[in-house]
Amino acid sequence: MTTNLESIVPDASVDARAKACPGPLLEAKKGIAAVAVGQTLEIMSGDAGSQEDIPAWCKKTGHEYLGFVERDGYNSLYVIRRK
Amino acid sequence: MENQTAGMQDLQRQVCDLQAQMDEIKASSLPEDKLSMVVFSGDLDRLLAAFIIATGAAAMFDEVVMFFTFWATPALRDPKKTPPAKDLMARMFGWMLPKGAGKLKLSNMHMAGLGTGMMKGLMKKKNVLSLEQLIQQAADSGVKIYVCQMSMDLMGFSKDELIDYPGLKLAGVGKFLGEAGTSKSTLFI
Numbered sequence: 481m482t483t484n485l486e487s488i489v490p491d492a493s494v495d496a497r498a499k500a501c502p503g504p505l506l507e508a509k510k511g512i513a514a515v516a517v518g519q520t521l522e523i524m525s526g527d528a529g530s531q532e533d534i535p536a537w538c539k540k541t542g543h544e545y546l547g548f549v550e551r552d553g554y555n556s557l558y559v560i561r562r563k
Numbered sequence: 564m565e566n567q568t569a570g571m572q573d574l575q576r577q578v579c580d581l582q583a584q585m586d587e588i589k590a591s592s593l594p595e596d597k598l599s600m601v602v603f604s605g606d607l608d609r610l611l612a613a614f615i616i617a618t619g620a621a622a623m624f625d626e627v628v629m630f631f632t633f634w635a636t637p638a639l640r641d642p643k644k645t646p647p648a649k650d651l652m653a654r655m656f657g658w659m660l661p662k663g664a665g666k667l668k669l670s671n672m673h674m675a676g677l678g679t680g681m682m683k684g685l686m687k688k689k690n691v692l693s694l695e696q697l698i699q700q701a702a703d704s705g706v707k708i709y710v711c712q713m714s715m716d717l718m719g720f721s722k723d724e725l726i727d728y729p730g731l732k733l734a735g736v737g738k739f740l741g742e743a744g745t746s747k748s749t750l751f752i
Contacts, residue, residue, distance in 0.1 A: 500690045
């Protein structure tokens with residue numbers, strides 16, 4: 481978790497900024513299926529709940545949560561597909 | 564020496580038996596990666612909660628199963644469908660209960676429709692999916708829906724007047740208990 485999150489270049493990105501709960505979770509599920517194992521997915525979410533939801537989703541589904549970066553009006557959450 | 568061999572064989576047999584029992588226990592009692600839910604209420608807010616949890620769970624669990632019973636049953640009526648001929652009681656229920664997801668009321672602050680209308684407007688503004696959209700989302704995510712046959716009979720509803728939800732089936736308490744018994748989580752809403 482010492483990676484500088486700002487410097488991450490994701491392999492793919494899903495935009496859930498215009499979606500309330502559970503939109504970001506559903507986008508994350510779709511997005512992770514579209515990247516290869518070991519690749520990084522960015523989830524853009526305007527829902528502050530995602531900061532808790534996405535790590536919990538990762539723990540349950542076996543992917544690696546890297547953390548989030550605050551942007552202008554939304555957060556970028558980073559996940560590595562692990563299986 | 565002979566005694567020892569017999570003892571070894573006995574031990575081997577016991578280990579085999581134990582292994583078989585372990586396999587059986589594993590196969591029969593470990594919960595599946597599944598969430599099952601009883602949806603009992605016919606309140607808009609509770610239905611919203613049920614479907615937000617169900618669609619969210621579809622992203623986290625292998626399987627999500629919802630059982631609709633009692634007051635939740637009319638939420639699945641399709642207002643565009645004309646039900647077959649009914650007796651007086653069934654007609655009364657049909658007339659008095661909400662005709663579909665769009666007609667449900669908030670459990671609180673309904674205020675003769677004003678509160679519910681305001682909440683719907685607010686949800687739209689805040690990008691929260693409407694109940695109808697959430698039901699569609701659940702269908703797209705593979706959430707399974709079963710409807711209580713007895714509730715349908717009591718209220719005089721037929722499957723022909725329910726929404727075209729993929730794989731929707733009528734079932735009884737046995738089906739729910741079967742699913743709940745193999746689920747990691749169970750909810751009653």
